[in-house]
Amino acid sequence: MPGFPxxxxxxxxxxxxxxxxxxxGSVDFAVVVARSRGVDIHSVGSGNPGxxxxxxxxxxxxxxxxxxxxxxxxxxxxxxxxIAAGGDPANQPVAYAAGLAAVLGHAYxxxxxxxxxxxxxxxGGVVLFTVPWAALILAAQxxxxxxxxxxxxxxxxxxVALALPxxxxxxxxxxxxxxxxxxxxxxxxxxxxNIQRMISGSEERVPx
Numbered sequence: 001m002p003g004f005p006x007x008x009x010x011x012x013x014x015x016x017x018x019x020x021x022x023x024x025g026s027v028d029f030a031v032v033v034a035r036s037r038g039v040d041i042h043s044v045g046s047g048n049p050g051x052x053x054x055x056x057x058x059x060x061x062x063x064x065x066x067x068x069x070x071x072x073x074x075x076x077x078x079x080x081x082x083i084a085a086g087g088d089p090a091n092q093p094v095a096y097a098a099g100l101a102a103v104l105g106h107a108y109x110x111x112x113x114x115x116x117x118x119x120x121x122x123x124g125g126v127v128l129f130t131v132p133w134a135a136l137i138l139a140a141q142x143x144x145x146x147x148x149x150x151x152x153x154x155x156x157x158x159x160v161a162l163a164l165p166x167x168x169x170x171x172x173x174x175x176x177x178x179x180x181x182x183x184x185x186x187x188x189x190x191x192x193x194n195i196q197r198m199i200s201g202s203e204e205r206v207p208x
């Protein structure tokens with residue numbers, strides 16, 4: 001497998017890219033947008049600081065803001081990794097490593113007492129930067145599944161199931177796939193309560 005660049009000689013040190021990606025990921029736009037409207041997102045709806053809960057509790061406009069912000073975190077994080085790797089083609093391991101750090105930051109944000117969201121939108125930003133055609137297909141798939149089943153978590157879990165094969169189809173290899181796989185595992189882990197609610201038939205639906 002291709003190795004990582006030297007952590008001390010690149011334009012941005014790899015360790016700095018990873019720390020910066022985690023810090024960027026820790027900025028929770030659901031919390032920020034909800035607070036700007038006088039709402040504690042942890043205490044309304046499902047309590048999850050994510051786009052779906054904002055959509056259900058605050059409406060489409062705030063939800064779009066959260067979605068865009070969370071995806072931007074993934075793009076910025078992957079950009080940090082790309083710079084640290086010396087500007088090599090985007091489907092290289094350091095971009096995915098920084099993306100994983102951002103998703104970790106989103107799930108366990110240092111700014112919000114480590115109470116974060118699921119990481120789907122942030123991971124989407126990582127994929128958008130590294131394999132954009134795969135990201136476009138996943139976005140269309142997510143929208144279609146969400147419209148049919150009206151359950152955001154089903155759409156998200158289908159997306160993460162398709163992420164690896166699509167990334168491979170569009171050129172991701174070796175450590176890039178391993179690190180993207182780690183992102184997938186983390187997102188599925190964060191969806192444990194949703195999976196339990198889906199099994200019991202009590203999962204919340206998104207507005208139509």
